[in-house]
Amino acid sequence: MNSLVTYLTIYWPSLVVLAGGILFVGFFLYLNVFKKQKIVGWLAKHVFRNQLMSEKSAENLLMTATSFLLMIGGLWIILALYYLVNG
Secondary structure (H helix, E strand, O other): HHHHHHHHHHHHHHHHHHHHHHHHHHHHHHHHHHHHHHHHHHHHOOOOOOOOOOOHHHHHHHHHHHHHHHHHHHHHHHHHHHHHHHH
């Protein structure tokens, strides 16, 4: 029990970043899988003003933004795991 408390007190910042990265990736995966059509419709209506090919443009914008955000979350996870393993 004492070693677990010591581990948590030393490595709590990396554990918080790891949990945050997992939540970040999970949230954007949830949006991409389950709420994609709703978000694409909103983007097509409000950003692209329902012009020609606005739905396709909105989907491409969503995919681009989601891929960058998933990359950031993945980097947080990788860096936290690297620090936990080599720290």
